[in-house]
Amino acid sequence: MGAEFVQFSLTPILIGCLASIACALPGNFLVLRRQALIGDAISHVVLPGIVLAFLVTGTVAATPMLLGAAAAAVVAVLLIEAIKRLGRIEPGAAMGVSFTFLFALGVLILERTETSGVHLDVEHALMGNLESLIWFDAAGWHSLWDPAALATLPDELGRLAVVTAGVAGLTWLFWRPLAISTFDEEFARGLGLPVGAIGFGLVVVAALAAVAAFDAVGSIIVIAMFICPPAAARLMTNCLGRQVAWSIAFAVLSSVLGYVLAGYGPIWLGGRDAVSAAGMIATVSGLILGAACVFGPCRARLGEARAPQRS
Amino acid sequence: MNSFLQALTLSAGYNAALVAIGAALLGFACGTSGTFLFLRKRALVSDAVAHATLPGVGLAFLVMVAMGGEGRNILGLLLGSALTATLGLVLISWMTQRTRLSEDAAIGAVLGSFFGFGIVLLTIVQTMSAGRQAGLEDFLLGATAGMLFQDAVVIALGGGLAVLATWVFRRPMTMVAFDADYAAALGYDVRKIDLAIMGLVMAVTVIGLKLVGLVLIVAMLIIPPVTARFWTERSGHVLWWAGALGAVSGYVGAALSASAPALPTGPIIVLVASGLFFVSLLLAPARGVAAAVVRHWRFQRRVHRRQGLLALARGETIHDPLTLRVLRSEGLIRPDGVTTPDGEAVAAKIARDERRWDVAREVHHDTGLAGRYDGLTPIEDVFTPDEIKAFDAALGGPSPVAEG
Amino acid sequence: MNAQRILSIAASAGERATPAALSDVPLALRGLTVSYAEKPAVFSVDAEFQPAAMTAIIGPNGAGKSTLLKAALGVIPRLSGEVTVFGQPMSQARGRIAYVPQRASVDWDFPTTVMDVVLMGLYRKVGLLGRITGQHSTTAREALARVGMADFADRQIGQLSGGQQQRVFLARALAQEADLYLLDEPFAGVDASTERAIIDVLKALKSEGKAVVCVHHDLATVRAYFDHVFLINVRRIAQGPVAEAFTSQTVQRAYGGRISGPLIADMAAGQQA
Numbered sequence: 001m002g003a004e005f006v007q008f009s010l011t012p013i014l015i016g017c018l019a020s021i022a023c024a025l026p027g028n029f030l031v032l033r034r035q036a037l038i039g040d041a042i043s044h045v046v047l048p049g050i051v052l053a054f055l056v057t058g059t060v061a062a063t064p065m066l067l068g069a070a071a072a073a074v075v076a077v078l079l080i081e082a083i084k085r086l087g088r089i090e091p092g093a094a095m096g097v098s099f100t101f102l103f104a105l106g107v108l109i110l111e112r113t114e115t116s117g118v119h120l121d122v123e124h125a126l127m128g129n130l131e132s133l134i135w136f137d138a139a140g141w142h143s144l145w146d147p148a149a150l151a152t153l154p155d156e157l158g159r160l161a162v163v164t165a166g167v168a169g170l171t172w173l174f175w176r177p178l179a180i181s182t183f184d185e186e187f188a189r190g191l192g193l194p195v196g197a198i199g200f201g202l203v204v205v206a207a208l209a210a211v212a213a214f215d216a217v218g219s220i221i222v223i224a225m226f227i228c229p230p231a232a233a234r235l236m237t238n239c240l241g242r243q244v245a246w247s248i249a250f251a252v253l254s255s256v257l258g259y260v261l262a263g264y265g266p267i268w269l270g271g272r273d274a275v276s277a278a279g280m281i282a283t284v285s286g287l288i289l290g291a292a293c294v295f296g297p298c299r300a301r302l303g304e305a306r307a308p309q310r311s
Numbered sequence: 312m313n314s315f316l317q318a319l320t321l322s323a324g325y326n327a328a329l330v331a332i333g334a335a336l337l338g339f340a341c342g343t344s345g346t347f348l349f350l351r352k353r354a355l356v357s358d359a360v361a362h363a364t365l366p367g368v369g370l371a372f373l374v375m376v377a378m379g380g381e382g383r384n385i386l387g388l389l390l391g392s393a394l395t396a397t398l399g400l401v402l403i404s405w406m407t408q409r410t411r412l413s414e415d416a417a418i419g420a421v422l423g424s425f426f427g428f429g430i431v432l433l434t435i436v437q438t439m440s441a442g443r444q445a446g447l448e449d450f451l452l453g454a455t456a457g458m459l460f461q462d463a464v465v466i467a468l469g470g471g472l473a474v475l476a477t478w479v480f481r482r483p484m485t486m487v488a489f490d491a492d493y494a495a496a497l498g499y500d501v502r503k504i505d506l507a508i509m510g511l512v513m514a515v516t517v518i519g520l521k522l523v524g525l526v527l528i529v530a531m532l533i534i535p536p537v538t539a540r541f542w543t544e545r546s547g548h549v550l551w552w553a554g555a556l557g558a559v560s561g562y563v564g565a566a567l568s569a570s571a572p573a574l575p576t577g578p579i580i581v582l583v584a585s586g587l588f589f590v591s592l593l594l595a596p597a598r599g600v601a602a603a604v605v606r607h608w609r610f611q612r613r614v615h616r617r618q619g620l621l622a623l624a625r626g627e628t629i630h631d632p633l634t635l636r637v638l639r640s641e642g643l644i645r646p647d648g649v650t651t652p653d654g655e656a657v658a659a660k661i662a663r664d665e666r667r668w669d670v671a672r673e674v675h676h677d678t679g680l681a682g683r684y685d686g687l688t689p690i691e692d693v694f695t696p697d698e699i700k701a702f703d704a705a706l707g708g709p710s711p712v713a714e715g
Numbered sequence: 716m717n718a719q720r721i722l723s724i725a726a727s728a729g730e731r732a733t734p735a736a737l738s739d740v741p742l743a744l745r746g747l748t749v750s751y752a753e754k755p756a757v758f759s760v761d762a763e764f765q766p767a768a769m770t771a772i773i774g775p776n777g778a779g780k781s782t783l784l785k786a787a788l789g790v791i792p793r794l795s796g797e798v799t800v801f802g803q804p805m806s807q808a809r810g811r812i813a814y815v816p817q818r819a820s821v822d823w824d825f826p827t828t829v830m831d832v833v834l835m836g837l838y839r840k841v842g843l844l845g846r847i848t849g850q851h852s853t854t855a856r857e858a859l860a861r862v863g864m865a866d867f868a869d870r871q872i873g874q875l876s877g878g879q880q881q882r883v884f885l886a887r888a889l890a891q892e893a894d895l896y897l898l899d900e901p902f903a904g905v906d907a908s909t910e911r912a913i914i915d916v917l918k919a920l921k922s923e924g925k926a927v928v929c930v931h932h933d934l935a936t937v938r939a940y941f942d943h944v945f946l947i948n949v950r951r952i953a954q955g956p957v958a959e960a961f962t963s964q965t966v967q968r969a970y971g972g973r974i975s976g977p978l979i980a981d982m983a984a985g986q987q988a
Contacts, residue, residue, distance in 0.1 A: 031412075032825065036419040037355055044526065086600045087592050092415070093354040093537050097588060100530030104581035107452055107527070111575045127430055176843060180835050183825045187887075189790040190814030190897075191838055192806070220430055224423030231416045238871035240826045262431070273438040279430030286424020293410050301411040301824060301873075411824050610753045614794055618746055618759045631746070631795055672968050685949045686748075686758030 003140035011135040011154055013259050016221070016281060018160040019213035020251035022167045023225035026206040028244050031230045032182050037092065038077070038203055039226030041099040042210045043219040045069075045076040048106025049211075055109065062155065066211055073207030076102055077200070128218025130259070130277040133157070156216040163212035170205055171244075178202065179240055217278050224282035225251055232289040235296030254285035318566035327569040329463040330522070334561035334580060336470025337519050338531060342557025343477045344511040345532035346539065346550050350488040353414065356403065356509065357532040359422040361516050361525040363399030364392035365429025368450050368520075372436050382436070385465055389517050392450075396513045399425050453524030453577030462521050469518035476511055481550065484508055489546045523577030530581040531557060538588040541595035560584035612637050617661070617686060619643070623650055624662035664690045670702040738802030741766050741895040741926035742787060747796035749779070749786040756782045759796070760951050766894075767924045769917055770943040771931040773961075775970045778948040780930040781817070781899050788814055788897060800895065810839050813888035815898040818880055823873045829883050830868040833858055836890035858889035861919075863912050878909030885913055896920060898929045902936075914940055937961055 023039070030036050046069045053068020054060060076098055083094040133154045135143070143149035171178070181188035181195045188195050210222045233246035258281030263274045293299060321328040348354055371391025372382040380387070399421045406417040477484075486494040487504040495501050512532060519528040539552035564580030593600050611633070619634040620643070629635055629648075638644045643654030650658070667690050690699060742764040749757040757779040764770050772780045786793045789805055800808035813836070833855040834847060841847060859865050862882040872880060881901060888896055896917070902910050917927050921942075928945075931937065937944060937957065944961045946952035946969040953965040 031416050032822070034413050034415050036413075036416045037358070040355075040358065040419055040422060083592065086603070087537075087541070087598070089537055089540070090352050090354075092352065093349055093533055096354045096358065096529060096533035097537055097585070100527060100533065100581060101585040101588075103526050104530060104578040104585065107524075107575060108578040108582065111573055111578070127434075173843065176838060176841070179827070179831075180838060183827060183832070183835070184816065184821050186785070186790050186816040186820045187814060187835070190788050190812070190816070192789075192809040193838075220423065220427045223419065224427055227416055227419035227423055231412055231420050234412065234416075234826065235410060238826050238873070239828065240831075243826050266435075271435075273434075275431045276434040279427040279434065282423050282427020283431060286420060286427065289420050289424070293406055293412075296410070299410045606753055610750065611794060614748050614750070614755065614758075618748065618795060621759060622746075630797075634795070672971075685755045687755060 003138070006135065006140055006143060007138045008134050009259070009263065010138070011157055012130045012133050012277065013256055015133055015154070015157050015160055015216050016130055016255035016259055016277070017252045018157075018164045019217045019221060020225045020229070020255045020281070020285075021248055022160065022164040022209040023206075023213055023222055024229040024247045024251040025167050025171050025244065026202055026209060027226040027230040028233070028240075028247050029178055029182055029202055030206060030226060031234060033199075033202075035091070035203075036227045036231075037095055038080075039206060039210065040223050041076055041080065041095045042073045042203075042207050043214065043222040043226075044099040045072045045102045045106070046211060046214050046219055046222075048072050048102045048109070051106050051109045051113065055113065062159075062215060066215060069211040069214065070207060072102065073211060074204060077203050077207065081200075127220060127276050128214065128216055128278045130217050130281075131263070131274065133216060160212055160216055163209060167205055167209050170201075174198070174201070217281075220282045221278045224285045225254070228282075228285035228289045229254065232285075232292035232296070235292040235299040238298050250285065250288050254281050254288060258282070258284040315567060315570035318569040319563070324569075326460060326463050327565075329460075329467050330576070331562055331565040331569065333463060333466035333468075333470045334522060334565035334576070335558045336474055336561075337466060337515060337522065338535070338557035338559070338561025338580070338584075339554040340470055340473030340477055340511075340515045340557075341519065341528070341531035341561075342535035342539070342553035342555070343481075343550050344473070344508065344515055345557075346536040346553040347484050347488040347508040348512060348532065349536035349540075349553075350549070351491075351505070351508070354533045354536075355415070355418050356400070357512055357516065358529045359399055359403060359418040359425075360396045360509070360513050361520075361529050362422040362429070363396045363425040364517060364520060364525055365395075365450065366425055366432055367392035367395030367429075369429055369432025369436055370395065373432065373439075376439065385459075385462055385521065388450075389465070389520075392520060393513060393517050395425065395429075396516065397510075400509050400513065450520050451524055451526070453520070453522055453527060453575065466518060466522055469514075473511065473515045473518065476514070477554075480504075480507060480511075484511075485547060485550060523580055527577040527581045530584060531560070534581070534584040534588050535560065538584070538591045541591040541598045544597070556584065556587055560587060613687060616641070616643075620654075620658050620661045621665070623654060623658040624665070666706055667699060667702040670705045671698075674702070674705070739766065740764070740799070741801060742897075742928065743799045743802075744783075744787055745797045745799075747783065747786060747798065748794045749782050749791065750794050755794075755949055757786060757947070758950050760947065762945055762951065762954060764895075764926055764928050764945075765943060766926045767921055768942040769921050769927040769929070769940065770945055771929055771937050771941040772945045772947060773931055773934065773937065773966075773969065774947040774952070776932075778969070780932075780947060783947060784897055784899055784928070784930055788812070790814075790816075811894045813891040813893035813896050815884045815888045815896070815901060817899045817903065818877065818884065823880065825872065827872055828868070829859070829864065829870050829872055829875070830855060832872055832883050833868075833886045833890050836887040839891070854892070855886075855890050858886040859883075861889055861916055862886045876906070878905035881905050882909060882912060885916060889916070893925070895926045896928065898927070900930050900932060902929075902931070902933065934966065 027039060030038055049069035049072025050065045052072065053064045056068070057064040079098040080094050083089055083097055084091055087094070133156055135153055137143070137149045137152040139149070177188070177193050177198055180191070181193055181198050185195055206226065213222050229247040229250035230243070232250050233243045236246045237243050259277050261284065262277040262280035266273060266275055318327055318331065321331060345354070345357065348356055368388050368391055371388045374391070375384060375387050376382040403414070403417045403421050406412050406420070407414045483494070483499055483504050484507065486497070486499060487501050487508070491501050494504070515532070516528050519531065523531065535557035536549065536553040538556050539549045542552050543549055560580055560583045564583040565576055567583070568574040568576040568579040591599065596602060615631065615634040615637045619629055619638045622629050635644070635648070638654065639646060642651055643657060644650050668684055671690070671694060672684060740763050744760055744762040747757060747760045748755060760783060772783060774780050782791065785791045787798050798805050801811060834851065836858070837851050837854065841851060856865065856868065859868055862885050864879065864882050864886060867875065867879065872883065875883065885901065901913055905913070920927055931941070938961070941957055943955065944957055945954045946960065946965050948969045952969040953960040
């Protein structure tokens with residue numbers, strides 16, 4: 001655990017953890033609202049977002065890409081709402097229509113730009129490049145106190161730190177209205193809470209987290225982290241605060257374990273090359289959820305089935 | 312344009328024709344089997360199924376190579392993908408039944424972790440085949456450019472088989488999709504039929520992987536059924552509408568993509584299907600947005616007109632701006648708010664009808680008639696002229712109000 | 716000119732009495748219309764609910780009882796009409812209203828305790844970030860004690876019986892310390908002792924001068940529980956003190972043929988008693 005670790009593993013692990021936490025936090029509320037798949041939808045429309053941003057700006061710089069992805073996420077959310085309300089279509093189907101349509105649009109534009117000689121990396125969008133986010137100038141733990149070395153930390157780390165802090169801050173700030181409107185929407189409306197705005201705000205924050213995370217770690221982690229850690233946490237406790245704490249713990253555990261397994265697992269098994277860290281982190285989060293399904297202390301359903309609506 | 316027509320008429324080459332026919336068949340099978348899922352409100356299960364095929368593709372490749380075979384054998388890859396997709400389906404239903412997690416969380420969890428594992432396997436495959444393209448990436452986004460003859464045959468044959476299976480099982484599946492409780496009461500085994508529906512979805516997903524890729528196959532399972540819903544209220548018809556829309560999207564999309572370079576088949580097919588969807592969303596006769604907007608606007612005016620006239624009849628002041636506007640535009644009140652003779656006459660009629668309703672509801676206790684006393688239904692729609700005459704008689708004469 | 720006379724007569728025949736100072740009326744509805752798709756669920760309803768009284772909103776299934784309540788609260792949008800609470804528009808009087816939704820509207824598996832649910836009632840007082848003080852906890856515990864659930868404060872809500880869940884909902888409303896209580900079918904699917912406990916609490920509220928409005932479906936208990944009734948079947952059928960407005964005639968008009976003869980006979984008997 002010396003200089004090599006600091007140089008090659010510390011920053012990827014930190015970035016993985018931050019990305020996972022940023023997604024898992026809003027994921028808790030999405031899972032409770034039965035909107036878990038909005039995370040799935042958002043992560044699919046990131047592709048058309050970056051492709052369009054590239055078309056508009058002509059560069060592959062991070063900022064326009066991120067803005068494009070965020071805009072696409074918001075467009076997708078609005079499209080889903082519109083289809084749901086205007087067409088009176090159930091949410092799942094509305095999501096399916098919206099994100100597949102936008103994704104197809106993204107792939108088409110992508111193929112058109114590729115033929116014009118520019119290469120945009122789909123694999124990157126999918127898998128991220130966690131392994132390459134190394135801290136090149138680090139010479140050991142003491143580099144943490146070395147301003148010159150710190151200046152060469154990967155940009156993604158700073159960006160994700162800001163976004164994760166922002167997501168955490170918003171979650172803390174709006175904790176009460178989020179909890180009330182998630183638990184009992186009608187009562188929340190009766191209190192005069194802006195239930196629609198709260199729901200939309202949650203989805204926008206989720207989109208923000210997804211976009212920031214996908215840039216560093218790819219969209220697979222985003223899908224998995226929105227759902228797996230919160231779902232596993234839900235099986236561990238009956239208290240919302242503790243559930244969120246568990247979900248953060250699971251997110252961190254998945255990231256660290258996933259990264260280590262991806263990097264060192266194949267070598268332990270006698271292989272030569274590392275496997276996709278993003279994929280492994282998602283896999284580990286799924287395994288954690290599986291374990292929670294079998295052993296989680298609060299895995300069973302408590303409430304009676306919803307009574308049929310009366311008028 | 313010319314090459315598009317050529318492709319449409321299947322004269323753009325043997326491979327292209329096979330793909331177009333296969334895509335049409337696949338579109339039909341996707342539309343119909345997707346309808347069953349959509350009506351069960353489980354449209355996004357298809358998303359999980361599609362993503363869960365990826366580790367199967369990777370595993371099959373590794374196993375085939377380990378056994379000394381050719382890793383790219385399409386039948387082997389399809390078999391592998393079917394295997395992990397089935398496992399994913401089993402896990403989803405296990406999670407929703409055994410734990411408190413709702414189905415959407417289970418779908419997302421399976422989707423995310425299976426897909427992640429699939430990517431892990433793909434990176435292994437990539438390092439194994441070092442330098443040589445394994446072609447497995449095609450399963451992500453679909454590819455027709457590098458499509459081999461045997462791929463086209465698999466798509467055409469598979470599409471045909473899926474349509475056949477849909478046709479054979481159409482009755483029980485339709486029954487369960489529309490009303491599971493009723494189907495159970497009739498003695499159908501709902502659980503088994505649900506499994507068959509999922510199995511069919513899994514099958515068309517696997518067949519369609521190579522053509523449109525695993526994300527876009529989801530589109531073909533969801534978009535045509537949703538579109539079909541706009542065009543018919545008849546339960547049995549949704550199925551065939553969805554099949555037809557899927558087939559048209561597949562056929563036209565494949566033809567379009569064959570007609571020009573850099574028009575990838577998968578996205579084009581999905582965009583054709585999306586185009587049909589958006590047109591339907593806006594313009595469908597009964598459920599479309601345009602129709603609904605007009606209907607709502609008319610309805611709101613009717614309500615305000617009626618409420619305004621009731622207020623006039625009672626001599627109350629009207630404050631609601633929309634009500635005032637409606638009454639003014641019909642010349643029932645003057646711009647300064649005073650009732651016109653027309654307005655007085657209509658209000659008088661409404662006041663009389665209200666009294667008639669009072670009598671009617673004393674006389675007719677059956678809910679069928681009295682239940683239509685919702686403020687908007689004209690009394691003449693509910694009762695015959697002689698019945699209304701009888702109400703007037705009960706009110707004390709043909710011109711009850713004049714007598715006070 | 717004939718029409719003019721008709722109008723004036725129609726106006727004098729209208730049942731509307733001159734309202735007392737509107738600021739004394741806990742809840743007043745004017746021309747409230749709500750529709751689902753193109754069918755009115757509630758049509759042009761006028762209503763006034765009284766302070767220091769318990770009012771039952773009664774009508775057959777699908778008559779718009781819950782819809783009326785939700786539209787009055789702004790939980791669902793209305794097509795037209797106005798709502799005033801103590802003479803003020805709803806937005807300015809939210810703090811004086813407590814609402815108890817139907818039990819079925821909630822995911823009872825939600826990770827939260829009984830105490831947390833009751834504290835939700837204090838949201839308007841505590842605000843976004845305000846600290847939950849000892850005072851707040853005391854209010855919440857007192858509310859729980861009033862519904863007989865003091866010992867259940869730390870339970871997960873999913874572990875409660877249906878009746879206990881309903882009591883918690885009522886405690887949450889009590890914690891709001893409102894002047895107007897709107898309850899949507901509070902007695903649906905609860906056990907007899909819970910029904911008793913709830914009615915005791917509501918009667919206590921009434922004696923404190925609060926207004927209580929319940930959507931109610933059990934005609935047999937109307938006389939025992941309520942002071943006023945509001946009969947609705949899409950339109951207003953009757954409103955007033957139970958003795959005047961809850962007669963076999965009005966019930967028959969609201970329910971049409973759907974109500975059985977014996978019950979109406981019972982009610983007629985109750986009328987004479």
